[in-house]
Amino acid sequence: xxxxxxxxxxxxxxxxxxxxxxxxxxxxxxxxxxxxxxxxxxxxxxxxxxxxxxxxxxxxxxxxxxxxxxxxxxxxxxxxxxxxxxxxxxxxxxxxxxxxxxxxxxxxxxxxxxxxxxxxxxxxxxxxxxxxxxxxxxxxxxxxxxxxxxxxxxxxxxxxxxxxxxxxxxxxxxxxxxxxxxxxxxxxxxxxxxxxxxxxxxxxxxxxxxxxxxxxxxxxxxxxxxxxxxxxxx
DNA sequence: TACCAGGTCCTCG
DNA sequence: CGAGGACATGGT
Numbered sequence: 001x002x003x004x005x006x007x008x009x010x011x012x013x014x015x016x017x018x019x020x021x022x023x024x025x026x027x028x029x030x031x032x033x034x035x036x037x038x039x040x041x042x043x044x045x046x047x048x049x050x051x052x053x054x055x056x057x058x059x060x061x062x063x064x065x066x067x068x069x070x071x072x073x074x075x076x077x078x079x080x081x082x083x084x085x086x087x088x089x090x091x092x093x094x095x096x097x098x099x100x101x102x103x104x105x106x107x108x109x110x111x112x113x114x115x116x117x118x119x120x121x122x123x124x125x126x127x128x129x130x131x132x133x134x135x136x137x138x139x140x141x142x143x144x145x146x147x148x149x150x151x152x153x154x155x156x157x158x159x160x161x162x163x164x165x166x167x168x169x170x171x172x173x174x175x176x177x178x179x180x181x182x183x184x185x186x187x188x189x190x191x192x193x194x195x196x197x198x199x200x201x202x203x204x205x206x207x208x209x210x211x212x213x214x215x216x217x218x219x220x221x222x223x224x225x226x227x228x229x230x231x232x233x234x
Numbered sequence: 235t236a237c238c239a240g241g242t243c244c245t246c247g
Numbered sequence: 248c249g250a251g252g253a254c255a256t257g258g259t
Contacts, residue, residue, distance in 0.1 A: 056240085059256090145241060165240065
């Protein structure tokens with residue numbers, strides 16, 4: 001199992017090259033960009049958290065528009081998200097879809113950080129990974145994938161992010177059978193717990209799911225063609 | 235036109 | 248537990 005997962009990772013990496021996740025806005029700019037620089041500022045870490053919430057069941061392009069609006073209004077800021085009226089916030093993030101829900105979720109998240117950590121994310125991120133995960137999951141609007149995205153891409157701790165693409169690709173490959181988030185994650189956690197590798201692996205999965213292992217797969221030129229059982233009936 | 239996109243919550247059985 | 252519905256915009 002480990003060998004298979006490592007082989008797939010190696011093949012994806014050589015096919016697509018490093019992806020530079022998570023895209024974040026650079027100082028003085030408005031648009032999130034992919035970069036190999038892993039040294040995130042506090043503001044960028046907060047932007048990753050916001051992006052993780054905004055991208056729930058939504059394409060990144062739409063989320064990007066919402067993040068640009070937040071940047072224009074200097075709203076990558078816990079206190080400002082707390083003070084802006086929810087309907088105004090919803091209007092700004094409209095392109096990301098589910099804007100009423102997501103406006104509420106951003107406010108709930110920021111209020112939690114404000115009330116429990118004086119608005120300082122880095123205090124929360126000092127927690128051990130299991131405790132951190134439990135706490136994030138206790139916040140309404142943060143489920144498995146969002147929590148793990150925050151842990152991996154904002155706190156930069158080693159946890160594997162499972163998403164719909166992961167399930168699709170690895171069930172087609174014949175590597176996973178179950179549909180349970182934590183059980184799938186456990187398979188990947190048998191690998192060496194390396195934040196840099198988990199970061200890259202998930203990003204490559206997303207890229208592969210967009211290029212070849214799409215809803216109706218294009219198997220002819222797929223780089224994983226020879227590894228695949230083509231269980232595409234799900 | 236209809237379907238899909240880097241999910242989560244709530245309700246019901 | 249798990250299935251099913253609600254939440255919503257923009258691209259193809």
